[in-house]
Amino acid sequence: MPEASAGDSVRGDDVLMSRVGDRDGDAFGQLYDRYSRPCFALARRILTDSGLAEDVVQEVFLAVWRRPERFDPTRGSFASWLLAATHHKAVDAVRREETRRRRRSSTAVDDERLLATPTNSPPVEDQVWATLRGERVRAALERLPRAQRDALALAYFGGYTQREVAEMTETPLGTVKTRMFAGLRRLRDLLEVAASPTDETGAIG
Amino acid sequence: MARHGEVSDHAAFETLAVGWALDALSDGDDTRFRNHLSHCPHCQSIVDESHATLAEMAYAAPDAEPPAGGRQRLLAALAVGDHSGDHSGEAAESEDTGTVHSLSERRARRRVTWQPLVAAAAAVAIIAGLVGWNITVQNGRRAAQAQATRAVFAAKLLANPDVPHVALTDSKGTAVATVVQTSVGYDIVAASMPTNDTANSVYVLWALSDGRAPRALGTFDVVHSGLDVRVVRSTTTGADFQRYAISYETGRRAPSRPHLVTASGTVGT
Ligand SMILES: [Zn+2]
Numbered sequence: 001m002p003e004a005s006a007g008d009s010v011r012g013d014d015v016l017m018s019r020v021g022d023r024d025g026d027a028f029g030q031l032y033d034r035y036s037r038p039c040f041a042l043a044r045r046i047l048t049d050s051g052l053a054e055d056v057v058q059e060v061f062l063a064v065w066r067r068p069e070r071f072d073p074t075r076g077s078f079a080s081w082l083l084a085a086t087h088h089k090a091v092d093a094v095r096r097e098e099t100r101r102r103r104r105s106s107t108a109v110d111d112e113r114l115l116a117t118p119t120n121s122p123p124v125e126d127q128v129w130a131t132l133r134g135e136r137v138r139a140a141l142e143r144l145p146r147a148q149r150d151a152l153a154l155a156y157f158g159g160y161t162q163r164e165v166a167e168m169t170e171t172p173l174g175t176v177k178t179r180m181f182a183g184l185r186r187l188r189d190l191l192e193v194a195a196s197p198t199d200e201t202g203a204i205g
Numbered sequence: 206m207a208r209h210g211e212v213s214d215h216a217a218f219e220t221l222a223v224g225w226a227l228d229a230l231s232d233g234d235d236t237r238f239r240n241h242l243s244h245c246p247h248c249q250s251i252v253d254e255s256h257a258t259l260a261e262m263a264y265a266a267p268d269a270e271p272p273a274g275g276r277q278r279l280l281a282a283l284a285v286g287d288h289s290g291d292h293s294g295e296a297a298e299s300e301d302t303g304t305v306h307s308l309s310e311r312r313a314r315r316r317v318t319w320q321p322l323v324a325a326a327a328a329v330a331i332i333a334g335l336v337g338w339n340i341t342v343q344n345g346r347r348a349a350q351a352q353a354t355r356a357v358f359a360a361k362l363l364a365n366p367d368v369p370h371v372a373l374t375d376s377k378g379t380a381v382a383t384v385v386q387t388s389v390g391y392d393i394v395a396a397s398m399p400t401n402d403t404a405n406s407v408y409v410l411w412a413l414s415d416g417r418a419p420r421a422l423g424t425f426d427v428v429h430s431g432l433d434v435r436v437v438r439s440t441t442t443g444a445d446f447q448r449y450a451i452s453y454e455t456g457r458r459a460p461s462r463p464h465l466v467t468a469s470g471t472v473g474t
Contacts, residue, residue, distance in 0.1 A: 038266075058275065
């Protein structure tokens, strides 16, 4: 089952990161192959600009290489740490730039870049898993109450602050905070319920 | 632990912890929570847990291909950055270049190259092609799952040197497809093969052996031009074929001999 690769990945990531700590470039390259794509997709979603998103991904991975000790495996998986770092930098960039319109106007150029031949090759198991994973998350998000889903999406994918979300949705700030809190908790529960048991063998059915 | 006066409204901090994980706190809240977080392991655990859930949420973002060359730019940045201001210049630089190469070489041998399709073995391009592959949701979850499983399967096979697979290239030497032997026939992992008109044409997989006429192993369609994984059912697997070829044929049946060979490859290369 594809799930197997996720389980394998989690275990493998920690090993790879400890190798990165020993300045192992091959381990670093494997992590890049595995995660540059979801990182890029997230950053691009937030920034709506491929160039800026790529800059973010580069910064994030440079930081991984230079300061691998910042990753603390006792606090969570490498993927969640890396994606949180990506999110943080992307949101920083989107607020720094304050150029949503300008970014939108540059999409024609972006599309050309997006059509360029890919040169990096994440392990396909991870790629397929990521796609299934995306479906699963989207299904879970659809089951959230609309207000919670919108609040989470505006903050997470839109890069808006809680105050901005409150203004945009004409909702009291306190309500926005609790919506995000409740929504994320519900999402966590939904994903746990939906999660399939991990196949340790990695065999394909 | 908690500072004076904070215990009573700790629930408010727990709520802020989620906003913090979302990078969504407004200025005042941000400062307030930052101070609190520095000495509250409970809120830290909420932040960590929120990050885990949000990492899942990240996968709901529309899939997007990183621009070409990102990996090389990153490596270049590493090479420069790690030794910036280093006066032992050349030695350090060549050492770093060595790292970059060792990075690439081990992987390139199997399936990855850092260069844009330079000297690519067929499998390299095909795996790269897989990157652009999206599961067709409209076919329903089960079909998507089945195809996903097949792609994973094919990928594992391609990554496994013990499993017979043959890279096929076109007349210009460009990697076009990989043929993987399976228990029921062959998987065709097609990269950048043109789609065929499934009403009036078909692709045929051929086995070629010295001194014998080409043998049609089965037919298949290419329905996705970027990347496609197709199954050719055939009872003639495992024979000692030396070469495989793919031909494009008008009509829906395999002719007695190939007309327009679009790709071919030799076992063991
Ligand atoms: Zn606290």
